[in-house]
């Protein structure tokens with residue numbers, strides 16, 4: 001059975017998870033931009049950074065799949081917000097559901113990892129987006145703030161890294 005790890009990463013945290021997973025499983029890891037023929041693989045492990053609820057590169061990559069009957073699909077998101085927070089987890093899953101066709105969504109095993117952010121490294125578009133978001137959520141009443149809002153307020157303009165490779169164990173068990 002041929003397997004592949006595909007990742008979508010702007011600033012490297014998802015890439016680091018993908019490369020560590022590759023090292024531990026001996027499965028090749030490549031960026032979604034370099035995937036040639038996804039239908040050649042039986043087991044697809046997709047790791048993507050979360051950007052405004054979207055999983056970087058995921059929809060574009062998985063829509064190229066023709067027949068998934070005999071395939072295994074594992075998805076892992078990498079975001080700033082705490083993935084152990086149930087509301088956050090549900091939001092991420094609902095967003096994924098909207099980005100994939102029903103068959104792929106129902107077949108996929110989904111995991112969540114935590115990444116990081118370094119504001120000094122963000123491009124102008126991302127900096128502007130975060131500023132707008134921050135200004136929208138910072139004055140919300142405490143009870144209205146989601147885990148995502150809190151993560152963004154706590155880390156705004158900072159450099160933080162919540163990467164924890166031990167959380168790859170659950171994905172490795174699934175593989």
Ligand SMILES: Cc1cc2nc3c(=O)[nH]c(=O)nc-3n(C[C@H](O)[C@H](O)[C@H](O)COP(=O)(O)O)c2cc1C
Nearest residue numbers: 009010011012013014049052053079080081115116
């Ligand atoms: C413009 C922008 C939007 C983001 N949106 C989300 C989000 O919706 N949910 C979340 O948990 N994290 C969000 N993040 C944080 C990233 O998911 C986090 O930095 C992740 O580690 C990025 O992965 P990468 O380093 O592989 O690109 C966002 C970050 C930026 C810059």
